[in-house]
Amino acid sequence: MKTVLITGANKGIGFETARQLSQLNYYVYLGSRDQEKGLEAFRQLKELGLNNIETIVIDVADIKSVREARAELEVKIGSLDILINNAGIAGDQPQNLAAVSIENLRRIFDTNFFGAVQTTQEFLPLLKKSGQGAIINVSSETGSLVVHTAADRNSNRAKYHAYGSSKTALNAFTVMLANELYDTGISVNSVTPGYTATDLNQFQGAKTAEQGALPIVKLATQSQPRVTAKFFKDVGEAGW
Structure with a gap:
């Protein structure tokens, strides 16, 4: 049974990803920065008859929390097959980059970019032991430079400029890390869920x-x- 760690898995897309992978017989570790919210998600999945799940406390923006989560997982498993960097925040509005506060921008990047980077770095040794590990970075079309340089630049989602820039950085991390790890057997890809109704966008x-x-x-x-x-969407590849 393959093992999967999903950050931000107590709600929204992370929770649904955990549910679907668990139903496909993957052993899923539900990452949540809040222990009680993680346990509530765990209880909901148990009520659906899913037993191949566990919770793990991990705040990706806190390196101490990330290291504690890694140490906890190392005791339980010899290797990790898939890391899904899903945890993310939208940040406060407005986000026009000409005036967004540096505090807001830094907070967004701390979770969406630096959080994914330091989580990946900490869990990389476990992924290398898998033989064919995979790192999946959950990105967004708002991070696509192809989208932002297209003819129609004024979509409703364009207001998430600070959030989008953090996903652009995440996509760059995806490509560069993939090149670094090419000979290790570990794949590194980005994926966009599409414009999905979650509390991230009200x-x-x-x-x-x-x-x-x-x-x-x-x-x-x-x-x-x-x-x-590569950068994937629901049908085929997305433009970087």
């Missing part, structure tokens, strides 16, 4: 959380060592 998205989780689950279940440094 439930304004067009997709349900269940639908948003589908491309993540698809990538997780079809990961291959040589399919790496």
Whole structure:
């Protein structure tokens, strides 16, 4: 049974990803920065008859918490097959980059970018022991430079400029890390759930959380060592 750690898995897309992978017979570690919220998510999944799940406290923006989570997992498993860097925050509005506060921008990057980087670094030794480990970074079209340089630059989602820039940085991390790890058997890819209704956007998205989780689950279940440094969406590849 393959093992999966999902950060930010107590709600929204992370929770749905955990549910779907658990139903596909993956052993899922539900990462949550709040222990009680993680336990509540665990109880909900147990009520669905899913037993191949555990909770783990991890605040990706806190390196001490990340290291404690890694140490806890090392005791339980010899290797980790898949790391899904899903935890993220939208930040406060407005986010026009000409005036956004540095405090707001830094807080967004601390979770969405630096949090993913330090979580990946800490769990990389366990992923290397898998033989064919996979790192999946949950990104967004708002981080796509292709989208932002397209003819229509004034979509409703364009207001998330600070959030989007953190996802652009995450995509760059995906490509560069994939190149570094190319000969290790570990794949590194980004994936966008699409515009999904979660508390991240005040439930304004067009997709349900269940639908948003589908491309993540698809990538997780079809990961291959040589399919790496790519950006996926629900149908095919997304533009960087």
